Amino acid sequence: MHIRVSFAVLECGVCEDVFSLQGDKVPRLLLCGHTVCHDCLTRLPLHGRAVRCPFDRQVTELGDSGVWGLKKNFALLELLERLQNGASNQSGMAEGALKGMGECVIRCDEDESHTASMYCTVCATHLCAECSQLTHSTRTLAKHRRVPLADKPHEKTLCPQHQVHAIEFVCLEEACQAGPLMCCVCKEYGKHQGHKHAVLENEANQIRASILDMAHCIRSFTDEVSEYSRKLVGIVQQIEGGEQIVEDSIGMAHTEHEEMALSVVDAHVRERLLWLRQQQEDMTILLSQVATACMHCEKTLQQDDCRVVLAKQEINCLLETLQKQQHQFTELADHIQLDAGIPVTFTKDNRVHIGPKMEIRVVTLGLDGAGKTTILFKLKQDEFMQPIPTIAVVFVIDSCHRDRLMEAHSELAKLLTEKELRDALLLIFANKQDVSGVVSVEEMTELLSLHKLCCGRSWHIQGCDARSGMGLHEGLDWLSRQLVAAGVLDVA
Template sequence: MAEETLMSAALARSQSFHTFNTPQNSTNKSGNNLECRVCEDGFSLGGDKVPRLLFCGHTLCHACLLRLPTHDNNIHCPFDRQPTPIGASGVWGLKKNFALLELLERLSLSRSDAVLLPEVLVQQKELGISCDEDEDHLAVLYCTVCASHLCLECSERTHATRTLHKHKRIPLSEKPREKPRCVDHSFHPVEFVCLEEECQAAPLMCFICKDYKHTKHKHVLLEQEAERIRSTISAAIQHIKRVAQELTDSAHKLESVARQLEGPAPETAALEMSAGGTAEEARARVKQYFAQLRDQLTRQESQAMTVLDAHIRERLCSIRQQQEDMTTLLSQTYLRDWLMSPHRSNS
C-alpha cells in the first residue's frame, strides 16, 4: 500500500522518469535544483538525503529508499518497477551517485565563494580600497579572473551573466600578492625563473628577458619555482619540528632522570612522605656497606686483641715459670757450692 502511494505521488508530480527536476519548473528546498523525484527534497552530500543509485539507473534519496518495501531482498523502483537486490546491509549497501555528489559539491563551493558573513565584509571595508566599478564604494571582493576590486553590489551586477558568474571571487584580505615587476622591463611582470648557475644572482625575468637576455637557458614558471621553494621550506620546517620534538623528549627524559637522581624537593617529599632519589639511596647503601665493614673490623679487632692478650698471658706465665725454675736452679747451685766449699769441710 505504501509502495503504491509513493509511486502514484511520484507519477502525479511529473510524467518524466528523470532523477531531478529542471530549473524552469521547480525550486527545491535546498536551492540547488537537484532533488529526489519522490519526496521533492533536495539531495545533500550526506545524511538521509544522500543520493543512491538503483540498478535501473534512477536515483532516490536514502530516506525514500528506507520507506520502500522489500520483497525477497529486492527493492522495486517506484518509476519502472525494476527490482534492485539488497544485501544484509540493506539500503546502506547501495552505491551513491558520485557524479551527482560531485556536482553538489561544486555548487556548494561556488556559493561559499560568493557568500560572505557580515563581520567578514566589515573587515574587508576596513582595508579602504575603492571599488573599480564605482569609486564611491569600498571594495570587499577580489575577482581572480578579472583582477578587479569590487563591492558586493557591483560584483553581483557585473558578474550576473552566465560566463562571468563562474569567476572566482574571494575576500579582499585573501587577495594573492601581485607578481613583481621585471628589473629591466618595469611594465612587464616577472613570469619565469632562470635555472642556470650564472644567473642565480638575478634569476627572475619577464617574457622579453626570456627570449633575449636568457636565450636557450633552462627556466620554469614563477609559480612552479615558488611552489618548489614552499615545499622545500615546508619539508625543512617539518624536519625542524621533528628534531625539536625529539630534543624536547630527550630534555624531558634527562629531567626525569635528574629528578630520579636528586629526588623530590624537601617540601614535596614532606607532603608525599616519599624517600629520596636514587643518588640518596646509593649514598645510603655506601654508608651501610662501610658501616658493616667498620662493625666487622671492630669485631675482628676485638677478637685479635683477645687472642693477643691470651698469647701474652701465656708467654708471661711461661717466662715467669722459667724465671722461677732458673732461680731455684741457681739457689741449688749456690747451696751445693757452699756445702762443698773447703771452709765448710775444715769447720
C-alpha cells in the first residue's frame, strides 16, 4: 500500500490527504494491492472499463458501478477507527510529553540504574548522591567541585570557521538568521562584524523559557480538546441510539403530515451525524499534531545551547501554529453548542418550527385558571427553547382546586373522544404543585382514572409550577422521547 504517515495519520499517497472512514476519502483497494482514496480514483483517466494504478500502472477492471464497486481497504479502515477511538490516548501522549518538558533524565555515570543529581566539574561526570559519596571520598577527589545538575556548565561548541574558539554569541541581524552562531573572531573580524548580537547562553535560555511558558497553555488546550472529543462521542452515541428508532418508524407513518415530519427529522439527524463524525476526525488529527509538537519541544529543551538557537525559527513557527489552532478551536467551541436534540423554535403566535423546513402548531387546553397562559408565557420568554422533537396535546389541571377535578376529568374525556385527536400524544401538567396541601400527581392519577381514560395512547402526567418553570421542561423532555414511537400529528 502506498500510504504516507504524517503526525501518526494515514494519508493517500496520491493527494496526500487524510483517509476517512466514509465519504470521498475512504480507502479503496486496487487489484495490484495498492490503496488510493475514492476521490483520487474518480479523477484517474478511464481505459475502457478499467483504471491504471498511479504507482505501478497495473490495470484494475471496473464493474457497472465504476469506482464505487471497488472494495474498501477494511484493514486500513480498522486502523483509522482505532486512531479515531484513540483520541484520548493521543491526549495522554500530549500530557506525558508536556510533563516531561524541561525534565531531562540523566543517568549516573557510575551506575546507569541510578539517576544523576549532581555534576563534577573536574571529572566531568554525572553522579547520584550515593555514587558521589563513594567515588569522591578520598582526600584527592574530595576537593573536586561538585554542583547540582541545574548548575552544570554548558559544554562549549567550537566554531566551524575558527576551530580553536568556542561559539559564544548569536547574531540578531535578520539577514544572518540562517547562520546566527559566531565566536569572538566572527563577531569582531568576520562576516558578523558590527552586527547586533546576544550572548549564546542567554539567547538559548530565553528560547527554553518561551517553550516552558507555552507548555501550560498547550496543556490546557489539550484538556479542552479532549473534553470536546468526549462530548462528541457522547452526542454521537445518543443520536445513533435514536437513529434506529427513526429508521424503524418511517414505515409506520400513516398520514402525509407524519411522513413529512419524519423525513424532516431523519434528514436533520443524518446531517448532524455527518458533521459530528467529521468533527471527531478533526479532533483526533489535532490531538495527534499537538502530541507530536510537544515531543519535538521536549527534545529541543534537552539539546545544547547551539542547537536550541538553531531551532528557534522552527519552534516559533510550531508554537505560532498551535496558538492559531487553539484560537480556532476556542471560536468553534464558543459558537457551537453540542446537543443531541432537534432544534425547535417556539414563536409568539404558538407556532413551532422544526428547523427551517417545517411549521406545526400546538394546542394547549385546560379549565379556566389552570395556568395555560402562564405556561405559554414562560416558554416564550426566550425565542429558542430547549430542543423538543415532537408535538402533542397539552392539558393543564389546577392542583389546588380539588372540587374541580371531576370537571377537568369530564372536559378531558370529551377531548379524547375527538376523532382528530385519536393518535395524539397527551401531556398533562398538574400545575401549582408548589402550594402546600395540593392534590399530588399520584393522587390525581387515581382520582381521574387516567390509566383507564388514556388507555391505548401515549400519555404522561407531570407536576409543575408555571410561575417558576419547575417541571415544564421535564414534561417536554418526555415528548422528545416519544417522537418517533407516537408519530407526528398536525393539530391546528
